[in-house]
Amino acid sequence: MVDITHKSNTHRIAIAEATVVFGSAETAQAIRENRVPKGDVFEMSRAAGLLGIKKTPDLLPDCHPLPIEAASVNYELSDAQIRVEVRVETIYKTGVEVEAMHGASVVALNLYDMLKPIDKGIEIRNIRLLEKRGGKSDIHRN
Template sequence: MNNKQNIVIQTNKLTHINNKGKSNMVDISNKNTTTRIAKATAKVVMKLETLQKIKNNDFKKGDVLSVARIAGIMAAKQTHNLIPMCHSLNLSKINIDFKFVKNGIQITTLAKLNAKTGVEMEALTAASIAALTIYDMCKSVDHFIKIKDIQLLEKQGGKSGYWKLEYV
């Protein structure tokens, strides 16, 4: 049996696989440059005592939310190194907001640029890494912190135009 069989896949159906079945970074050279914005979210659920320690800035490791914000920004800028076939992007803005909610922290991120491809992965990566950083900084006092509901909230720009999540 020949182990080097040619695999033929219809390229119009799979954007990250070429016609020989090999992974392929999408060619965006013919796309239009537009302003692209993406918003994403994540939630970190924890004990009320842990949440209060964050509010009081009472962690030996430092200000949890400041460190999480920096980590999220850094992660967004490195998304192309983390996610296969992501384009490296010259981001013009990354914003990370934290909101205290009943049993945790709601993270909302915004990524923006003028480019030929979207910034959804950068916004999602920023939310994910900010959440993981909160977990890391608080794990010594709360072993059961939960990260959940990582998702895209909104995107605009490019061929698909404007899109917003209508349910949560």
């Protein structure tokens, strides 16, 4: 695990996204009409994602444990897919990109897990970092 003892605290923000692409045109409709048998996919996946963000250093060997000071999960549902956006903030010596990416991945996997009884063709696409601020170099993508 990289030595960060000499670094100083800065306010760091990372935003990651994941896309869950439906296999069937009915899936978006079932979600909108709240007819998914396993329950409310957005709220359950938010809970899983918030817990997942905090478990990142438990899963990735080189990842420093750090104080997550803000986290949120947002969704954009269209006919073909759900776009998941996860934002994580800390005031610490190292960034939260991997935490945001891991959160996005857990949310996407939970959407997959809850939707697979009604849609066998679901895929997770493009888990990627959208934005990163507060470290040596900032990143901002469209």
